[in-house]
Amino acid sequence: MEPSMNAGCHQSIVTLDDVFFFYENKKVIEHLSFNILERDFVGLIGSNGAGKTTLLKMIVGLLKPSQGQIRLFGQPVSTFRDWERIGYVPQKNAFNPLFPATVREVVLSGLYGKKNMFRRIGKADQQKCEEALYVMRIEDLADRRIGQLSGGQQQRVFLARALINNPELLILDEPTVGIDAETQAGFFRMIRHMHQHHHITFIMVSHDMDMVQSYIGTEPIQKSGSLSFYVKHTHEPENCKETNLTHSMQQLREKIEVLS
Template identity: 90%
Template sequence: MDQVNAGCHRSIVSIDDVFFFYENKKVIEKLNFSVLERDFVGLIGSNGAGKTTLLKMIVGLLKPTQGEIRLFGEPVSSFRDWERIGYVPQKNAFNPLFPATVREVVMSGLYGKKRMFRRMSKADQQKCEDALYVMRIEDLADRRIGQLSGGQQQRVFLARALINNPELLILDEPTVGIDAETQAGFFRMIRHMHQHHHITFIMVSHDMDMVQSYIGSEPVQKSGTLSFYVKHTHAPENCSETNLTHSIQQLREQIEVLS
């Protein structure tokens, strides 16, 4: 079900008659939903409503029992342009002995298959430094990822997802384990990104205050106990800069003023 005329704004995610069963238990039933370019979609639901399951199907980690999901018009099964998507799962399980520093993990968000064997430019390195600063992990840059707490790791994976300037950003409880000040800064940044840049958001959150304050108090659609809240930003951008680094640097400047 498209919320506005799809002829004006392309569909980023199309969910058509999707069912998902887990060990014969029906988790999602006949779900139809479209996420349009520059939508901000908030998913709210009780435990077991299928929020994380839906996100995993969108990024190809799970396959629908029935129905089809398309990304940028292409079936997920044949989609290959994953660098266009940033994804932060609810929990990241890393081997504590994994030999990578925080900086290396964040920088890896820039690689992709097309850039895997290229040297990182000074501009790439600055993007990394900005992302580290905004997530307030610059002092952890040289530590091994496995040495960090769960909340610290979540900040690292947020920075990694943001650095690649994705067209679609999928966030599953992105601020779990993060302190209130960093949460507030993160939400300021993604609001700016949504309002002024060509980025589409899908976010799972239990923070009803945040959802209602920005996306609205009434869902546009319900499926079982899963509710979809949508805020459209289909007007032209009013920032001369369109790169994600602009949003990160704006927040960096705000932090410096408040410090």
């Protein structure tokens, strides 16, 4: 279901209800309750071992809470099936670098889900791929094997893969690690535009919190154990007429061309 333009941005995208997580009898997360609304930008900060990555993995269904419940778009994670609505860039991607796939094929794989894994790639899909490659500045790598790339180049590929499907919820676990400062700045410009003018919700862990806090503020809205949640909500009175990701990417392309 498409988010309603008149919903007042009150739809719950992620609901954490008294969530616990134990790892080898050690409490990593306990009594965590939090509600993320449509068009929230959530910055997640915590020390090493605070449970940031663990929480993101629970939200995308890779780990199960030891106690409590997590809901996505109102549905329990255990029964949620619309994974194409979510883009996820993990801190360390589990993709096998020896897999014989090109950069273009990896990016295009972001268009596939369990419900459409046998779909044919059309011209519109190819255009989305080219836009994602351009914005991440990896268009010259499109025909190279993923295993031939450096760690930073691979991370750009997985960013493009997460963005290509125009997600309603974008989850980013330190997405710019290993990426040069210019590309980082361009990436933050793009997600700010997407957050301000499109119906996309963000959850982001970043090592460069100075850049993130310059947008979401320096005071957490909630603390739970060693985790701190910073939230910026937006509902701009004039939203972009174009709502797809290609438009957001075009905005960034124009900014890049002006700067160059």
